[in-house]
Amino acid sequence: MSEFSFQTVPSLTFGEPAADALASMVAGVGARRLMLVTDPGVRGAGLVDPVVAALETSGLTVAVYDDIEADPPEAKVLAAVEAARAFGAEAIVGFGGGSPMDTAKLVALLVRAEQPLSEMYGVAQVDRSRIPGGRLPLFQVPTTAGTGSEVTPIAIVTVGAEIKLGVVDPILYADGAGLDPRLTTGLPPHVTAHTGIDAMVHAIEAYTTKLRKNPLSDSLARQALQLLARGLPRAMEDGSDLSARGDMLLGAMLAGQAFANAPVAAVHALAYPIGALFHVPHGLSNTQVLTPVLRFNAETNPGLYAELADLLVPGQAARAGGSADRAAAFIDFMAQLTADCGVDPRLRAVGISHNDLPKLAEDAMKQTRLLQNNPREMTYEAALAIYSAAL
Ligand SMILES: NC(=O)c1ccc[n+]([C@@H]2O[C@H](COP(=O)([O-])OP(=O)(O)OC[C@H]3O[C@@H](n4cnc5c(N)ncnc54)[C@H](O)[C@@H]3O)[C@@H](O)[C@H]2O)c1
C-alpha cells in the first residue's frame, strides 16, 4: 500500500454560462463587491463586459482590473493588490488565461497580508498568522484551455528582469471555478496550440513525475491526455467547434488537478528561463524543450512513456513492442502533433542563438522545485545538451 494525499478546489461547474456560475458562487460567500482580474486581450475579445453586466444586474458591484500582462511581473501583481484594496473588494475573480488567474490568486491572498510577496516564493511559505482575516474569497474562470490554473495552488510571477518564481501553497486553491467552453471559441489558433500543448505537458509530467504520483493523478492525467489529443486537432481545424473546445477545457482542468498533486518537472524547469529571458509564451517554451527532455528521460525510464503510447497510439505501440520503442512512438506522436498544429518548436525560430544556451542551462538548474520531480537527474551538461537539441 502506498500512501498519498490529494487536494483540489471544492466546487466546479462545467458548461454553465460563466456569469450564472459566478453569481451563484459569489452569493455563496455573501460578497457584494467583486474585483474581476483580467487582461486587455481577454477584454478586447469581448468576453468580460457581458459577464460584468450580468453580475451587476444580479446586484453586485464589480470593478474590472485589466492591467495584467503575460507572465505577470511582480510589480503588476502588487499594483492589482493596491487596486483591490482601494476598491474594497470582498471577493476576487480571475478571468482569463494563466496570467490573470495566477494574479487573481495573489491579489486574494495579499489584500490583507502583512507578509510580503517576496517572502512567499517556494512551496508552503505562506505564513497564515501574518494574513489576519485570511485570503479573500477567490473564483476562477479560465478562457484558455492550458494552464489548469483554475484548479492549482500555484501562482507564477516574473521577478526582476528574468526569473520566474512560484508561490505554491494550498491557500491558493480557489473556492470555486466555472468552466464555460464558449469563452474559448475565439482563441486564436497559435494560442490554442501553445496552451493546448502546455496542458498535455502537465498531464505527461504528472504521469511520469518522480514524487507524489498517485492513482488519482494517474487517472486524471490519462483522461486529460485522451481529451486533449482528441480535442486539439479538431479545435485547430475549427475554432468554433464547441465539442472540441469542451474536450480541451475539460482536459486542461483534469491535467491541472493531476499536476497540482503530482508536480511537473524538467520540461517546465527548462521552459521557464526561455519565457523569462526571451518573453516566449509559456506553452510555446514548453513545446520547444518537450521532445528533447522526453528523449533524455526515456533513455533511462521508458516505462511510463511507453504506457502513454499504449494509451494514445495503441497501433504504433503494439508494432513497436519493447518499452524503449513504445516510448519513442509516444514522443514521435507529440512531435507530430506539434507540427500538425503549425508550431515551429525550434529555439532559433524565436531568435535564440547558440550563445544564449549556457545562460538558459544555468537558470534552468535554479528551478530546483521542479527538477527534484524529474524521473532522471538533470545536470547542467544535460540541460545544455537538451537546449542544443532544441535549437
Ligand atoms: N498556476 C499554474 O498552475 C500555472 C501552470 C502553467 C502556467 N502558468 C502560468 O500561466 C501563464 C500563461 O497562461 P496562458 O498560457 O493561459 O496564457 P495568458 O494568460 O498569458 O494569455 C495568453 C494570451 O491569450 C489571450 N487570451 C486569453 N484568453 C483568450 C480568449 N478566450 N480569446 C482571445 N484571447 C485570449 C490573452 O489576452 C493573452 O494575450 C504563465 O505566466 C505561466 O507561467 C501557471
Ligand SMILES: [Fe+2]
Ligand atoms: Fe505549464
